[in-house]
Amino acid sequence: xxGNLAALTGxxxxxxxxxxxxxxxxxxxxxxxxxYLSMSGLLPFLAYMKTTPYFxxxxxxxxxxxxxxxxxxxxEQGGLARDLFTAARACLGHRKGGLAMxxxxxxxxxxxxxxSSVATTATFGRAALPELQRYGTAGSLSxxxxxxxxxxxxxxPPSVVLVVYAITTEQNIAKLFQAALxxxxxxxxxxxxxxxxxxxxxxxxxxxxxxVPWPERLPALxxxxxxxxxxxxxxxxxxxxxxxxxxxxxxxxxxxLLIGLVTRKLGWDGLVRxxxxxxxTTAMIFLILLGGEVFNAFLALTQMPSSLAxxxxxxxxAPTLVLALxxxxxxxxxxxxxxxxxxxxxxxxxxxxxxxxxxxxxxxxVALWFGILVLVVVGIGLTAPPIGLNVFVIGAIARDVPLRExxxxxxxxxxxxxxRLLLIFFVPAVAVGLVRWMG
Numbered sequence: 001x002x003g004n005l006a007a008l009t010g011x012x013x014x015x016x017x018x019x020x021x022x023x024x025x026x027x028x029x030x031x032x033x034x035x036y037l038s039m040s041g042l043l044p045f046l047a048y049m050k051t052t053p054y055f056x057x058x059x060x061x062x063x064x065x066x067x068x069x070x071x072x073x074x075x076e077q078g079g080l081a082r083d084l085f086t087a088a089r090a091c092l093g094h095r096k097g098g099l100a101m102x103x104x105x106x107x108x109x110x111x112x113x114x115x116s117s118v119a120t121t122a123t124f125g126r127a128a129l130p131e132l133q134r135y136g137t138a139g140s141l142s143x144x145x146x147x148x149x150x151x152x153x154x155x156x157p158p159s160v161v162l163v164v165y166a167i168t169t170e171q172n173i174a175k176l177f178q179a180a181l182x183x184x185x186x187x188x189x190x191x192x193x194x195x196x197x198x199x200x201x202x203x204x205x206x207x208x209x210x211x212v213p214w215p216e217r218l219p220a221l222x223x224x225x226x227x228x229x230x231x232x233x234x235x236x237x238x239x240x241x242x243x244x245x246x247x248x249x250x251x252x253x254x255x256x257l258l259i260g261l262v263t264r265k266l267g268w269d270g271l272v273r274x275x276x277x278x279x280x281t282t283a284m285i286f287l288i289l290l291g292g293e294v295f296n297a298f299l300a301l302t303q304m305p306s307s308l309a310x311x312x313x314x315x316x317x318a319p320t321l322v323l324a325l326x327x328x329x330x331x332x333x334x335x336x337x338x339x340x341x342x343x344x345x346x347x348x349x350x351x352x353x354x355x356x357x358x359x360x361x362x363x364x365x366v367a368l369w370f371g372i373l374v375l376v377v378v379g380i381g382l383t384a385p386p387i388g389l390n391v392f393v394i395g396a397i398a399r400d401v402p403l404r405e406x407x408x409x410x411x412x413x414x415x416x417x418x419x420r421l422l423l424i425f426f427v428p429a430v431a432v433g434l435v436r437w438m439g
Contacts, residue, residue, distance in 0.1 A: 003039075003302035010035045010298060014345075024341040025284065028291030035298035048297065056293055057286065060246065061167055066282040067249030068158050071234075071256050072114035073277040077270035078260035080227050081127040084109045087220040089131070093209035097199035099137055100145045100206055101192045103128050107149035108188045109224070111156030112231040113252070115163075116281070117339065117382055121150025121390045125397035138205040139401035141198065144409020147390040148191060151379035151417075154339060155184040157235060158249070160285065161339050161378065165371045168292075168347045173245040174238050178438055179368045179431045180375060181235075183424055187379070190416035198412050226263075230255045239438060285340060292344030299348060319357035323373075324425075326350050330377040331384060339378045365432045372431040373424060380417045383410045 010031050017027035036045045056062075075081075088102035088109075095101065106128065107120055114120050124146050132142040154161045157177035166173040199206045234252040237243045243251065260266025266274075333342045354370050355363055382390045385407050395403050424430045 004304050004307060006035060006039060007299055007302040007304035010295070010302075014295070023284075023287070025287035025289075025291040028288070028295040028341070028345065032291060032294030032296075032298045036294065036301065039298065039301040049294075052293060052297070053290060056290060059167070061163075061173065062289075064158075064163055064173065064246045064249050065160060065285055066278055067246065067253050068115045068160060068163070069281045069285075070274065070278040071249060071252040072116060072119060073274040073281075074253065074256040074260055074266065074271075075110070075113045075227065076119070076123050076277075077274045078256065078263070078266040080113065080224075081106065081110050081123045083220070083223045083227070085124070085128045085131065087217075087224050089209075090212040090217045090220045094211040096203065096208055097195040097206045098209065099132055099135060100141055100195045100199075103132070103145045104149050104152070104188055104191045104195070107146075107152045108156055108185075109228065109231070111152040111154075111184070112158075112235065113227065113256070114153050115158045115160045117150050117153040117161075117379070117390060118393055119281075120153030121147060121393045122397070124149060125394050129394075129398055135209065136207045138409075139398065140405040140409035141195075141205045142409070143391075143394045143398050143401050143406040144411075144413065145191075145195070147383050147388070147394045147406060147410050148413035150390045150393070151382050152184065152187060155180065155187050155375060155379055157181055157184065158238075158245070159375070161343060161375060162371065163245070164285075164289070164340055164343055165347070165374065167289075168344060169351050169367060169371070171367050171371065174241070175368060175435050176371055177235065177245070178239055178435045179372050182434055183372050183376065183420065183431055186420055186423075186430070187376075187417070190420050191413055194412040194416040226259045227256070230259065288340050288344060292341070295345065296348040304349075319359055320425075322357060323354065323359075323370075326354070327373055327377045327421075327425075330374060331381050333381065339382065342378060342381070343374065359428070361428055361432070365428065365435070368435060369424075369428045369431045373421070376417065376421045376424060380414060380421070383417075384414050 013034070014027055014031045017030065018024060022030075033045070036048065084106035085102060088105040089099060092098040092102045092105065103124060107124060110120055110123065114123075129142055129146060157180050159180060162176045162180055163173055165171070166176050230252055233255070234248045237251070238245050238248045257266070260270070330342060330346070333346070351370070355366060359366055361369070382388055388407070388410065391403065391406050391410060395401070395406055398406070
């Protein structure tokens with residue numbers, strides 16, 4: 001069997017296993033093992049497996065993942081999401097669409113602690129959805145806002161997806177966090193503008209609450225200042241080079257634990273749940289990493305990535321057109337895969353191809369720019385029809401809101417994401433400008 005045919009067979013087998021609901025990490029591992037054995041035999045495979053898992057998981061950089069997951073879990077169990085939404089509601093509830101904007105503002109703050117899209121969506125599905133419904137916000141706007149706001153969990157640094165991208169492509173995590181900051185804040189701004197447009201055209205979707213006097217706002221704002229301070233210290237320390245991302249994650253996790261214990265919002269049960277969530281999430285991510293490593297080793301043996309790169313280069317297409325086609329494929333893959341699986345599965349094929357193209361900026365900036373573009377399109381895939389993982393997450397919580405209503409509710413946010421994607425695509429400085437300035 002030729003290498004290209006073996007690779008195509010592997011991809012088809014992978015899609016089949018995913019279709020029958022085998023976990024994605026396990027699917028990549030099974031297909032990768034089978035493909036490696038078919039290409040090289042048993043002894044080379046055993047020699048490969050003798051060292052690869054150890055060096056993969058013994059990598060110091062990878063320790064940032066469980067630490068950021070733990071920081072987010074401690075924040076969730078300590079009631080941070082509820083406090084953030086309460087403070088944002090007090091400040092914005094009196095505006096048109098203010099409650100929905102409060103969700104976006106709270107998701108932005110929580111994203112600076114959490115780093116996971118699904119976790120952010122699920123958390124605010126529990127913390128904010130009952131309040132939105134209690135005040136009469138339409139179901140489509142409520143669930144659509146939470147599903148879209150959940151994507152801020154991967155757009156606002158620190159982001160687990162960006163960490164995996166950095167590890168896979170051997171990029172600097174701190175620089176990727178710097179590159180993601182402005183696009184992430186733009187996402188929150190564009191989402192709020194989308195809410196303003198929607199409620200202006202259809203004011204019945206969102207109620208306007210009475211203005212909360214400042215004496216009543218202050219307690220809500222005071223309740224969130226320790227957590228906001230942690231986010232500022234962690235990200236500021238990473239951006240300023242005071243400590244590495246792993247050290248920053250350690251500081252953040254310990255600080256969140258101390259805040260929860262001192263304020264008595266984190267009890268023993270919450271601590272145990274945080275550790276369990278961290279262990280389960282980390283195990284899932286590490287399984288995907290291992291499966292992706294073995295599957296990509298199989299693809300390397302087939303030489304399909306290099307053959308594909310040579311074929312595309314031979315077509316003579318403009319670099320921007322090639323990049324646009326690659327980004328479009330992420331939106332399609334988002335219908336069937338989670339963000340980590342997409343990143344790990346595609347980067348060994350896509351990243352060398354992008355690095356070989358001339359976009360008029362240095363290769364190191366191309367790597368950062370491409371990472372942010374991938375992050376944005378992955379976010380679109382998490383909300384856009386026909387699947388959208390975040391839509392199903394919030395659908396499982398808001399069982400009284402039909403999925404078609406949620407899809408209708410996310411479309412203004414998808415439009416806002418497309419506009420932001422075009423802005424970053426045609427103006428790379430939006431992504432790399434802060435890196436240049438801080439460099």
